[in-house]
Amino acid sequence: xxxxxxxxGWYLAREVGLLAGVSGDKIGQWARYGYIRSxxxxxxxxxxxxxDVAEAIAVHQLLDRGVMHADIKQxxxxxxxxxxxxxxxMAQLVTTDRKQASxxxxxxxxxxxxxxxxxxxxxxxxxxxxxxxxxxxxxxxWALLELPGVTRIEVDPDRLSGRPTIRDRRIAAEKVARIAxxxxxxxxxxxxxxxxxxxxxxxxxxxxxxxxxxxxA
Numbered sequence: 410x411x412x413x414x415x416x417x418g419w420y421l422a423r424e425v426g427l428l429a430g431v432s433g434d435k436i437g438q439w440a441r442y443g444y445i446r447s448x449x450x451x452x453x454x455x456x457x458x459x460x461d462v463a464e465a466i467a468v469h470q471l472l473d474r475g476v477m478h479a480d481i482k483q484x485x486x487x488x489x490x491x492x493x494x495x496x497x498x499m500a501q502l503v504t505t506d507r508k509q510a511s512x513x514x515x516x517x518x519x520x521x522x523x524x525x526x527x528x529x530x531x532x533x534x535x536x537x538x539x540x541x542x543x544x545x546x547x548x549x550x551w552a553l554l555e556l557p558g559v560t561r562i563e564v565d566p567d568r569l570s571g572r573p574t575i576r577d578r579r580i581a582a583e584k585v586a587r588i589a590x591x592x593x594x595x596x597x598x599x600x601x602x603x604x605x606x607x608x609x610x611x612x613x614x615x616x617x618x619x620x621x622x623x624x625x626a
Contacts, residue, residue, distance in 0.1 A: 420458070425461065427620070443486070497542075517536065552615055562611055562615045
C-alpha cells in the first residue's frame, strides 16, 4: 500500500550520515541524485526526516550487498508509484545471495522474489532479506550493526526532533559522549544529568563508531 505518512523528525545531512553510516557529503549526493528525499527542505541546507534516514540506511545496505547504483535508482523510481515517498522501507525488498555474479534488488512475493532493477520481472528463488531498517534505526543506526552490546541508545522521531538519545531520556547521546570524554566528565554526567557509567559508555561507543563510519564513507 502507498504510504500516506507525514515526515517525522528533523535532521541535517551530517546527522543523517551518523545514523546511516556514511558521510554528510554522501547523504547530500544521494539526495541530489534521487536515491533519498529531503522531505522537509530540498534547498540548501537540505532538511531530512526520520523516514529519509531509514531510506538512506536501505541504500547503504543495498550498496553494501553489491547492488549497483543504477539498479537501486531503477527500483526506487519504479516503486514510488505503488509504495509512496519512501519505497525502500515500505516494499518487502531482498537481494540475491552472493552466489550470483552480481547482486540484484528484488521484491519478495511469497517464496519467490522478482527483480525491480534493470532486469525487472526476473524471478529468483534464492535471496537474502534486508536488515530490518526501522528497528536498526531506532536502536541507533548503522553503527549498531557492529555494537551488539550497546543497548542504551534510542532514536525516536518524536523525541528531540529524532536525535539519538539515551534510552527513555531527553538527552542527546552525542552530548553525553562528548561530556564523557572530558576530564571529570563521568562525574558531571552523574551529578548533573543522572547518567550512569553504562549509559555514558554506550554513548561513547556509539558516537565513536558513528564518526569513524562517517569519515570513512
